[in-house]
Amino acid sequence: MDFSLTEEQTRWRAIAREFAEQVIKPDVLRRDRLPTAAERIPWDWIRQTDEMGLRTLGVSKAFGGAGLDILTMCIIGEELAVGDLGFAVIMDQCWKMAHILGEAMTPEQQRRFIPPFVDDPAATLAIAISEPGAGSDHQGYYDAPDIDFRTTAVRDGDSYVINGTKCYISNGCMAKLYFVVARTDPSRSLREGGSVFIVPSDTPGFRAGFFHEKCSQRLATNGTFHFENCRVPATNLLVGEGQFARVRGEFMPGSKAEAAATVLGVGRAAYEYALQYAKQRVQGGKPIVQQQAVAMMLAQMAMRLDAARTQIWKAAWLADRKHPEARVLGLLAKVNASEAAFEACKLASEVLGGAAIMYDHPVEKYLRDAASFLHSDGTNQVALLRAAQALSSQTSASLYGF
Numbered sequence: 418m419d420f421s422l423t424e425e426q427t428r429w430r431a432i433a434r435e436f437a438e439q440v441i442k443p444d445v446l447r448r449d450r451l452p453t454a455a456e457r458i459p460w461d462w463i464r465q466t467d468e469m470g471l472r473t474l475g476v477s478k479a480f481g482g483a484g485l486d487i488l489t490m491c492i493i494g495e496e497l498a499v500g501d502l503g504f505a506v507i508m509d510q511c512w513k514m515a516h517i518l519g520e521a522m523t524p525e526q527q528r529r530f531i532p533p534f535v536d537d538p539a540a541t542l543a544i545a546i547s548e549p550g551a552g553s554d555h556q557g558y559y560d561a562p563d564i565d566f567r568t569t570a571v572r573d574g575d576s577y578v579i580n581g582t583k584c585y586i587s588n589g590c591m592a593k594l595y596f597v598v599a600r601t602d603p604s605r606s607l608r609e610g611g612s613v614f615i616v617p618s619d620t621p622g623f624r625a626g627f628f629h630e631k632c633s634q635r636l637a638t639n640g641t642f643h644f645e646n647c648r649v650p651a652t653n654l655l656v657g658e659g660q661f662a663r664v665r666g667e668f669m670p671g672s673k674a675e676a677a678a679t680v681l682g683v684g685r686a687a688y689e690y691a692l693q694y695a696k697q698r699v700q701g702g703k704p705i706v707q708q709q710a711v712a713m714m715l716a717q718m719a720m721r722l723d724a725a726r727t728q729i730w731k732a733a734w735l736a737d738r739k740h741p742e743a744r745v746l747g748l749l750a751k752v753n754a755s756e757a758a759f760e761a762c763k764l765a766s767e768v769l770g771g772a773a774i775m776y777d778h779p780v781e782k783y784l785r786d787a788a789s790f791l792h793s794d795g796t797n798q799v800a801l802l803r804a805a806q807a808l809s810s811q812t813s814a815s816l817y818g819f
Contacts, residue, residue, distance in 0.1 A: 498682025589640025
């Protein structure tokens, strides 16, 4: 077993770390406090990452991307999130969807949709699933025809007509290309009757609604938008009718591990800041890092973050090999990392004491950001239920039996 990074992984990690330290950190607190979501979107940073090759990490080399594996993108995602979780989420949505670009699309779809994404330095991607009545219910734990998932796609000649509303969508209302989940057969469960369509943002009938204002991940957008008789060619159907579950399961195998890596970065940022603060802050005649209560909290933070990283890397390694255990371990890694990061941010607040709530320090922001991932990318409760459901159905395989 070898935990050392490859030369390529080390190089990309250094690129992402330098960008976080030199570009993101010096200006992120000012941007975080801008009053409206629209003005917080970091278009300049997105264009800068394009110049560095970070925006298109997941796109195959044949189309001008880096063609990186899931593990390497997890390593990079953590580094960007040390700078800002919201910005890391913007990038991660592009990386997750890049798996769909490369593996789920037909060659004809790839020729139509990948070059415009690669050539536009500000283009981002999004997947549109959540709706006003379907949040946890689209995660697959409960899957019956009666779930309140109302976006539909009706076949009309050589097109599909989409109607419905999506909400809370990451990169929503700012992305150039969307993968939209709609029910092509409302009489069946979402697993059996849900389909995925490729919808550019300039498609007639696609109407951007608004950005949700929020206290966390403030540089990333969560948008609500509508489909009003939005007509897309039948050739924009991904994989086939009723294949939503396959698209999410087969072509996004590292989704949870990648999400976990970003929130891990927030926990690491809080730990690193608290450690430096504790070395400089003197109380009781010595730096507080030498006070046992503080030292123990710092050690707990380091312990939980390192354990979470190890689990993320294992989940990503399995996903890169399309191992069947990747899905379950990814769910567990997301829960573990989000809880470890939130705990690290809470302990960092304890280390700083009353100073933690002051705008003079970034710890209050870290805590706000980490809290979002207890529910982002699926609630932790549903993730655990899905993992337990999968584990209970296994006969001989286990997380440690591969």
